[in-house]
Amino acid sequence: MSETAPNPSPALSKPPAAEPDPRRWKALVFIALAQLMVVLDATIVNIALPSAQQDLGISDGNRQWVITAYALAFGGLLLFGGRIADLWGRKRTFVTGLVGFAAASALGGAATGEAMMLGARALQGVFGALLAPAALSLLAVMFTEAKERAKAFGIYGAIAGGGGAVGLILGGFLTEYLDWRWTFYVNVPFAIIAAAGAYFVIREPAGSRNRSPLDIPGVILSTLGLVALVYGFTRAESEGWSDSVTIGMFVASAVLLLAFVAVEARVKSPLLPLRVLTERNRGGVYLSLGLAVIGMFGVFLFLTYYLQVVQGYSPVKTGFAFLPMVAGMITGSTQIGARLMTRVQPRLLMGPGFLVGALGMLLLTQMKIDSSYPALILPALLLLGLGLGTAFMPAMSLATHGVEARDAGVASAMVNTSQQVGGAIGTALLNTVAASATTAYLTAHAADATTPAAQQLLQAQAMVDGYSSAIWWAVGILVVASAIALTFVNAGHQGGAGEVTGSAKDGEAAADEVKVPVVAH
Numbered sequence: 473m474s475e476t477a478p479n480p481s482p483a484l485s486k487p488p489a490a491e492p493d494p495r496r497w498k499a500l501v502f503i504a505l506a507q508l509m510v511v512l513d514a515t516i517v518n519i520a521l522p523s524a525q526q527d528l529g530i531s532d533g534n535r536q537w538v539i540t541a542y543a544l545a546f547g548g549l550l551l552f553g554g555r556i557a558d559l560w561g562r563k564r565t566f567v568t569g570l571v572g573f574a575a576a577s578a579l580g581g582a583a584t585g586e587a588m589m590l591g592a593r594a595l596q597g598v599f600g601a602l603l604a605p606a607a608l609s610l611l612a613v614m615f616t617e618a619k620e621r622a623k624a625f626g627i628y629g630a631i632a633g634g635g636g637a638v639g640l641i642l643g644g645f646l647t648e649y650l651d652w653r654w655t656f657y658v659n660v661p662f663a664i665i666a667a668a669g670a671y672f673v674i675r676e677p678a679g680s681r682n683r684s685p686l687d688i689p690g691v692i693l694s695t696l697g698l699v700a701l702v703y704g705f706t707r708a709e710s711e712g713w714s715d716s717v718t719i720g721m722f723v724a725s726a727v728l729l730l731a732f733v734a735v736e737a738r739v740k741s742p743l744l745p746l747r748v749l750t751e752r753n754r755g756g757v758y759l760s761l762g763l764a765v766i767g768m769f770g771v772f773l774f775l776t777y778y779l780q781v782v783q784g785y786s787p788v789k790t791g792f793a794f795l796p797m798v799a800g801m802i803t804g805s806t807q808i809g810a811r812l813m814t815r816v817q818p819r820l821l822m823g824p825g826f827l828v829g830a831l832g833m834l835l836l837t838q839m840k841i842d843s844s845y846p847a848l849i850l851p852a853l854l855l856l857g858l859g860l861g862t863a864f865m866p867a868m869s870l871a872t873h874g875v876e877a878r879d880a881g882v883a884s885a886m887v888n889t890s891q892q893v894g895g896a897i898g899t900a901l902l903n904t905v906a907a908s909a910t911t912a913y914l915t916a917h918a919a920d921a922t923t924p925a926a927q928q929l930l931q932a933q934a935m936v937d938g939y940s941s942a943i944w945w946a947v948g949i950l951v952v953a954s955a956i957a958l959t960f961v962n963a964g965h966q967g968g969a970g971e972v973t974g975s976a977k978d979g980e981a982a983a984d985e986v987k988v989p990v991v992a993h
Contacts, residue, residue, distance in 0.1 A: 495673050495674075495675065496614045496615060496620075496624075498669070498673045499610070499614060499669075499670065499673045499674045499675075500611070500615075500624055500627065500628075501669065502665070502666045502669035502670045502673060502674070503566075503607045503610055503611060503628070503666075503670070503674075504627055504628060504631055505662060505665060505666040505669075506566070506569075506570055506603060506607050506662070506663070506666040506670070507604070507607050507608075507628060507631050507635070508631050508635050508638070508662070509573070509659055509662040509663060509666070510573075510600050510603060510604050510607075510635075511631060511635030511638075511639065512635055512638060512639040512642060512658075512659075513542075513596065513600070513639070513659065515639035515640050515643065515772060516639040516640075516642055516643035516646075516655045516658075517538065517539070517542075517593075517643070517655055517656075518539065518643065519639075519640060519643030519644050519647050519655070519787050519791075520643055520646070520647045520652035520655040521535065521538055521539070523647055523651075523652040524538065524583075524589065524652045524653075525538075527652070528583060528584070528585055528586055528589055529585070529586065530586045530589070531586075534586060534590075536706070536710055537590055537593075538589060538590065538593055539593075539706075540703070540706050541590045541591075541593040541594040541597065542593040542594065542596055542597040542600075543597065543702055543706065543892070543895075543896060544594075544597065544699050544702055544703055544706075545593075545594045545595075545596075545597025545598045545600075545601065546596075546597035546598075546600045546601050546604075546892060547597075547601075547698050547699070547701075547702040547889065547892040547893065547896065548601075548695045548696075548698045548699035548702065549597070549598060549601035549602075549695055550601045550604065550605060550698070550885045550888050550889045550892065551691075551694045551695075551698070551743060551744055551882060551885050551886070551889060552601065552691050552694070552695060552743070553565070553569075553601035553602040553603075553604070553605050553606070553881075553885060554605035554606075554609070554881040554882040554883070554884055554885025554886070554888075555686065555687075555691075555743050555744075555881060555882050555885070556602060556881070557602070557605055557606040557609055557880075557881030557884075557885075558609070558879065558880065558881035558882060559684070559686060561676060562606045562609050562610045562613070562676055562880075562881060563606075563610070563670065563671075563674045563675075563676045565602050565603075565606040565881075566602075566603060566606035566607060566610060566670055566674070567667050567670050567671050568599075568602060569599045569600070569601075569602035569603030569604075569606060570599075570603060570663045570664075570666050570667035570670070571599075571663065571667055572595070572598070572599030572602070573596060573599040573600060573603055573659060573663050574659060574660045574662075574663035574664055574667070575595075576592050576593075576595035576596040576598075576599055577592070577596060577656045577657065577659035577660055577663070578656070578657065578660055579591070579592040579595065580592035580593060580596065580656040581653040581654070581655075581656035581657040581660075582653070592656070604884075604885075604888045605881050605882070605884040605885035605887075605888055606881065606884075607884075608628070608868070608871075608872065608884035608887060608888070609872065609880040609881040609883070609884040610674065610676070611624055611625065611628060611872075612872035612873075612875065612880045612883075612884065613676070613880055614674075614676075618813075618814045619814055621869060621873075622809075622810040622811070622813040622814055622865075622869070623806075623810050625810070625813075625865055625866075625868050625869040626805045626806040626809055626810030626813075626865050627805070627806060628868055629805040629809065629861065629864040629865035629867075629868045629869075630801050630802045630804075630805035630806055630861060630865070638798060640772070640776065640790060640791040640794055641788070641791030641792055641794065641795070642655075642658065642791070643655050643787070643791065644786070644787030644788040644789075644790060644791040645787075645788050645791065646658065647787055648786060648787050648788050649788075684740075684741035685741050686741075686743075687735075687736075687739055687741055687742050687743040689735050689739070690732060690735055690736055690739065690742055690743030690744065691743055693728050693729070693731050693732035693735060694728075694729070694732050694743060694744065696724075696728050697724075697725050697728030697729035697731075697732055698725075698729075698889065698893070700721045700722075700724045700725035700728060701721070701722070701725040701729070701893060701896070702892065702893065702896045703721050704718055704721030704722045704725060705893075705896040705897050705899070705900040705901075706896060706899075706900065707721060708900040708904065709899055709900040709903050709904065712904075713904065732744075733746070743882065744882050744886070745879055745882070747879075748875065748879055748882060748883050748886065749886070752960050752961075752962065753818075753870055753960070753961050753962065753963045754870070754871055754875070754883065754886075755960060756819075756956055756957060756959070756960025756961040757822075757867045757870050757871045757887070757957075757961065758871070758886055758887070758889075758890040759890070759953075759956050759960070760822060760826065760863075760867065760953040760954075760956045760957040760960075760961075761864070761867050761871075761887065761890050761891060761894070761953075762890035762891065762893060762894035762897075763894065763949050763950070763952055763953035763956070764826060764829070764860060764863065764864070764894070764949075764950060764953045765890070765891045765894030765895050765898060766894045766895075766897055766898035766901070766902070766946065766949050767829065767830075767833060767898070767946040767947075767949045767950045767953070768856075768860060768898075769894070769895050769898035769899055769902070771797075771833070771836065771853075771856060771943070771946070772794075773898075773899065773902065773903070774902070774906065774939040774942055774943060775793075775794075775836070775849070775939075776790055777935070777939065778839060778935075778936065778939055779793055781932075781935065782841060782932050782935060782936060783845075793845065793849070793853075794853065796850050796853040796854045796857065797853040797854070797856055797857035798857060799854070799857065800853065800854045800855070800856065800857020800858035800859075800860075800861060801857040801858075801860060801861035801864075802857075802861065803857075803858060803861065804825065804857065804858040804859065804860065804861025804862035804863075804864075804865070805861035805862065805864060805865040806861075806865075808821070808858075808861070808862045809821055809825075809861065809862045809863075809864075809865030809866055810865060813865065813866050813869065813965065814965055815965055816965050817961075817962075817963065817964055817965055818866040818867070818869075818870050818957075818961055818963055818965070819957050819958050819961040819962065819963075821862055821863060821865070821866045822863045822866055822867055822954070822957035822958075822961060823863075823954045823955075823957045823958035824859075824862070824863075824954070825859045825860065825861075825862035825863025825864075825954075826859060826860070826863050826950050826951070826953045826954035826957060827859065827950070827951065827954045828855055828858060828859030828862070829855070829856050829858075829859030829860045829863065829950050830859070830947050830950035830951050830954065831855050831859070832851075832852045832853065832854070832855030832856030832857075832858075832859060833852070833856060833943055833946050833947040833950060834947050835848060835851060835852035835855070836848075836849070836852045836940075836943050837940045837943050837944050837947065838940075839936055839939065839940055839943075840936065841929075841932050841933060841936055863957070867957075868887065870961065870963060871883060871884070871886070871887045872884055872887075873963075898946075901945070902942040902945060902946065903942070905938075905941055905942040905945050906938035906939055906941060906942040907938065908938075908941075909937055909938040909940075909941035909942070910934045910935055910937065910938030911934075913933065913934040913937040913938065914930065914931070914934045917930055917933075917934075918930075
């Protein structure tokens, strides 16, 4: 073990031959339900935002804060939430996160003004940061047998990947047929059922809690650094990359996160032990997942605009248009990833999976104003869902596979953090690319539009050209994610009971960490 790491307890050194909890599959139902709620919330509110803005009198300048308040609280506090789960207990943190998320959602649905809405969204982010890492780390310590772990993470991966598309469907339906407030209220029954079920069913494995003192400097530096990073990308989307505040946020983020790494290398009980990051398999997972989310956000964002603005789809019809992607995600995750995870190396699922997703993206670069949904968009979404579902499933499992129980929460939080930062980067970067390409197209073809009808057609063509340009970037990003997965991830197939086979010979961190079997917890 490294000098800064606390000595493992006898329980870690000599694993008890404990029987798996017979209720773990019932527990998976409630963990999956909670994860679905969190992922839904990332997209469901976007659909309702125009209606909520009008009802609550939110200005155009402050409209983005309905999204940003959630993103900053969630992204900034994820590492803290993950460590709280390790220290306080994952079940307790999970249930607390669910109850708090339900209360914050009810507050948002009952909002009577801008301040109440923004406060509710920030609270949702705070409790989401407790809930998300606790959910994933519970799976990590409850499912240790290889085939069971594959099935459990297959379900979790399908939800994590496809839940955003389901959010578009549900958000469109609730907004169009009921009221925007129901996009908040719908979380309440989800959370209550999941919390009650978790309280009575989940039994956290004994000896898996981390008793080390909380690293307060690490909490402050990581939270401020991640908030600055997410806000920097969010502001870049609206104010531009050369904006002085945007640049200031990026500089502040770099300084804070470098200071965080320096602190973590020195303190006795770090918030994020560097052994979690420096193990090459987990590092490869965090990088490739973050990049894949950038690409996925590109599809949600631009395809939603394309279908509604250019093709004239209703919100509900737009949501249903994404169903093939959800079907592909579920198939890739549960039928391909879960079945092959115990037989082949994770990189042989992740690398090709990201490439199949890139192929789906490549089809979308061919969009025209009058493109056929069955001929172009349907096969593109199927390929994208199939590829990302196949890749996400082993990635989610490998991110926590072989990690010591005392670090399971913070390792899980890093998965969520990479996705959250990836989403912020994707929205800002790809929006900028699309806007620049649209402006360039309009400038180049302005002389051709001499009538109002021609100008309207030109505007639509320019938007589609902008979307295609941004999706080309997303294709390249997914190819890079594939290359990282194939290069960094060298673990053997996960056929053992919790051991990351094949990694011990490759990294210094593996020698003191990866050999510890998860079943020991």
